[in-house]
Amino acid sequence: MPGDLDKVFFTLGGAEANENAIRIAKSMTGRQKILARYRSYHGATYATITLTGDPRRWANEPGMPGVVHVLDPYHGTQRGTDDAQTALAYLEETIMLEGPETIAAFILEPVTGTNGILIPPDGYLQGVRELCDRHGILLIADEVMSGFGRTGEWFAVNHWGVVPDIITMAKGLTSSAVPLGAVGLSPKIYRYFDEHVFYGGLTYNSHPLGLRRGARDDPRVRGGRPDRAQREDGRGDGASPPGAGRQASARSGWSATSGCSGSSSSCATARRWSRWRPSTARATR
Numbered sequence: 001m002p003g004d005l006d007k008v009f010f011t012l013g014g015a016e017a018n019e020n021a022i023r024i025a026k027s028m029t030g031r032q033k034i035l036a037r038y039r040s041y042h043g044a045t046y047a048t049i050t051l052t053g054d055p056r057r058w059a060n061e062p063g064m065p066g067v068v069h070v071l072d073p074y075h076g077t078q079r080g081t082d083d084a085q086t087a088l089a090y091l092e093e094t095i096m097l098e099g100p101e102t103i104a105a106f107i108l109e110p111v112t113g114t115n116g117i118l119i120p121p122d123g124y125l126q127g128v129r130e131l132c133d134r135h136g137i138l139l140i141a142d143e144v145m146s147g148f149g150r151t152g153e154w155f156a157v158n159h160w161g162v163v164p165d166i167i168t169m170a171k172g173l174t175s176s177a178v179p180l181g182a183v184g185l186s187p188k189i190y191r192y193f194d195e196h197v198f199y200g201g202l203t204y205n206s207h208p209l210g211l212r213r214g215a216r217d218d219p220r221v222r223g224g225r226p227d228r229a230q231r232e233d234g235r236g237d238g239a240s241p242p243g244a245g246r247q248a249s250a251r252s253g254w255s256a257t258s259g260c261s262g263s264s265s266s267c268a269t270a271r272r273w274s275r276w277r278p279s280t281a282r283a284t285r
Contacts, residue, residue, distance in 0.1 A: 001154075001155070001167060001184045002154075002155055002157055002158055002162075002163045002164065002167065003163030003186070004163065004186050004187055005163070005164075005166075005167055005184040005185060005186050006186075006187070007184070007185045007187075007190045008182045008183065008184050008185070009024075009182065009183040009185065009205075010180065010181070010182050010183075010205050010206040010207075010210070010211070011170075011180075011181035011182060011183065011202055011205055012179045012180070012181060012202055012204055012205065012207075012210075013170050013179050013180070013181040014042075014043055014142075014144030014145075014168065014169075014170035014171060014181050015042070015043025015044055015045045015048045015181075016043075016045070016181055016202060016205075017144065017168035017169065017170055017181035017182060017183050018042045018043050018047075018048045018051065018107065018140075018142055018144070018168050019043065019045055019047045019048055020183050020200055021105075021107070021140050021166045021168050021183050022034050022047065022051070022104070022105060022107065022140070023198075023200055024166065024183065024185070024189065024193075024198065024200070025104040025105035025138045025140065025165075025166065026104045026105075027196070027198060027199070028104075028138070028189060028192045028193075028196075029104040029105070029136070029138065030104075031101070031102055031103055031104035032065075032066045032102065032104065033066045033067070033068055033098060033099075033102045033103045033104060034051065034066060034067050034068070034103070034104060034105050034106075034107060035068050035069075035070055035094070035095070035098075035103060035105070035106040035107070035137070036051040036052070036053060036067060036068075036069055036070070036106075036107050036108070037053050037069065037070055037071070037072045037108055037109075037112075038053035038054070038069050038070070038071060038072060039053055039054060039072045039074060039112055039115040039116065039118060040052055040053040040054065040072075040108065040109055040112060040115060040142075041053075041054055041056065041109075041113065041114045041115060042107060042109075042142055044056070046060075046063065046064060047063075047064045049063065050063030050064040050067045051064075051067055051107060053069050053115075054114070054115050068094065068098055068103075070090070070091055070094045070106075071087070071090050071091070071094075072087070072112070072118065073086075073087035073118075073120055073121055073124055074112075074116070074118045081121060082121070083121055083123075084120070084121045084122065084123035084124040084127055085123070085127075087120075087121070087124055087127075088124065088127040088128070088131065091128065091131060092131055095131065095135060095137070100135035100136070100137065101135075101136075103135070103137050104137070104138060105137060105138040105139070105140050105165075105166070106128065106132055106137055106138075106139055106140065107140040107142055108128070108139075108140070108141065108142065109141075109142045109143075109145065109146065109156075110125060110141055110142075110143065110146055110155075110156035110157045110159075110160075110162075111146045111151055111156045113145035113146065114145075120160075122160070125157065125160045125162045126160055126161070126162060128162075129162050129163075129164075132165075138165040138166060138189070139162075139164040139165050139166070140164060140165065140166045140167070140168065141155070141156075141157050141162075141164035141166070141167045141168070142168050143155050143156060143157070143167055143168060143169050144168055144169060144170045144171055144181070145171060147167075147169045147171070147172055147173075148169070148171075148172030148173065149172065150172060155167065155169075163186070164186075165185075165186050165188070165189055166183060166184065166185055166186070166189060167183075167184040168181070168182070168183055168184070169181065169182050169184065170182070173214050174210060174213040174214050175213075177213055178209055178210050178213045179204075179207075179210055180207075180210035180211070180213065180214050
């Protein structure tokens with residue numbers, strides 16, 4: 001895991017990982033608000049569908065109290081993408097208007113998945129990290145989709161050298177063969193619970209079948225595929241500076257697909273939402 005994250009709370013999947021991550025953040029900080037981005041998907045449980053910013057949230061509102069959605073750097077095909085400085089200014093304005101002392105955490109996908117494979121401008125994630133540090137807000141990286149080599153690094157945050165306080169993962173953890181998710185924690189988070197009870201848990205968390213599959217599917221056991229992807233992209237042989245070719249690698253190696261077909265209301269919603277997604281990552285039938 002990135003940086004000093006070295007302890008894990010196992011869950012049944014990605015949604016449960018995200019839900020437990022925000023519960024851990026609230027418990028540690030004593031704050032009740034969570035920031036999330038509009039172009040995001042974090043799961044379909046009561047809490048995580050509220051965190052989700054895309055139209056799948058609409059039918060489940062009002063949802064969990066305390067979730068505040070913020071703008072992404074990307075604003076759709078008409079407006080394009082803000083530079084990091086502009087996007088961070090919008091984010092800080094929201095933080096100040098909500099009250100920094102009321103915000104427990106900011107959860108985001110470092111590379112947004114089902115909402116368009118949105119790669120942030122360079123400097124954005126570093127700026128988010130600085131804003132969170134300044135205001136005592138925990139940074140949660142949702143790497144359920146982007147983790148385990150899917151962007152050419154073990155985790156997408158590694159492209160920008162950013163270490164979150166909490167990281168969530170699933171999917172690639174077992175190649176989705178059996179249910180397993182995880183919440184990775186930094187020492188400042190898990191040491192808090194040496195003296196305080198975490199009132200959480202799941203019936204089947206740390207199930208031996210899931211853990212056995214997770215150990216078997218560890219990418220390091222399978223031959224270091226992210227390292228190979230870096231070499232093929234010209235980033236791992238010293239020929240290019242760190243991060244060169246990042247966007248081309250992520251876009252070519254990670255395609256967006258949709259199983260939507262027919263004329264159902266959910267498909268109509270998906271088609272409306274596609275107008276706000278990058279043209280290079282339109283969903284296909």
